[in-house]
Amino acid sequence: MAKQQWKPTTILNPVPAVMVTCSDREDKPNIITVAWAGTINSKPPMVSISVRKERYSYNLIKERGQFAINLTTRRLAFAADFCGVKSGKDVDKFDALKLTPEKASKIEIPLIKESPVNIECVVKDIIELGSHDMFIAEIVAVDIDEKLLDKDGKLCMERAELICYSHGEYWTLDKSLGYFGYSVTKKSNLKRNIKDKAFKR
Template identity: 45%
Template sequence: MKQNWRPGTMIYPLPALLVSCGATPDEYNMLTAAWTGTICSDPAMCYVSIRPERHSHAIIEKNMAFTLNLTNRALARATDWCGVRSGRDCNKWKEMNLTPVKGRTVDAPYIEEAPLSIECRVRDIMRLGTHDMFIAEVTNVIADERYINPETGSLDLKQADLITYCHGHYYTLGEELGHFGWTVRKKNKK
């Protein structure tokens, strides 16, 4: 038997990200976001949705840039803390002992401790209601070499120990069930 619920945001799990912003060290800030995702492959594009009252919203709108920083078990406390504190009231970088690094292609820093950072240039802002969606083109991806498989050159997500957000809770990723196309892959004949 199934129940009908009122309309809501029940698409889970989502990435638990730290979004960093600011063109200069005196305006650097970060916030936690889960309303994010990929929207196009070529050109590579993504989005993040942020409430207008959030301190970072005005910074991103002014500079038209942000960086999505994937988080892992080591960043779990910072991820939660940065979601419940405002950069208006404190320096999140100092409080969480994180290192901002000047963006390579955009006016937004990335987090040195993040396993993967995605620099983004805002192309459009959609005013949706409780959130504004910043639609952006990916301009650069910065991967921590500790999490790159030396044999394949790919990011080893299992080793990175990424975390997700699911209906008010944080989780690590679980067991791999397969890879894209595994159900139709032809087996080698011996």
């Protein structure tokens, strides 16, 4: 298989397209969509988001020291794109998109009610990287729509119909290919998959 060598670029794909809520000191809320977001620690649970300094939301997050990550779904794809290209300086995104601000349990920033999973975050550090600054934050609460839980209380994330962002486009996640650890618990399937791949080369 031939490969081309490209210059260094942001090629990691797919990535989450999350809607981050923030607000100014007068509690006027805003939403910014970011793709540079990820889990960075488990104990304590921590995440990071990277935002350009020139973005309207940058100073809101820096001044309040709080934000919420709202996971995006198939139904929220249009809203996620809108919040990524429109500035909160010019438009009230909650009003324009008919989204509902919902009171958070631990932070003073509103959540997006229509998002099935909201992650409440408190900023612990800001790292200047170049084009973006990285906000490192601790997760202080998680809000889960009860519709995602089965009768035993197990989280069924597939019910959320989450989306991701890949090479300039939004994609749905349509089918599970396995679960954590399946490659070592089904050795016969693993051997068959390796054999199938060898034949396809």
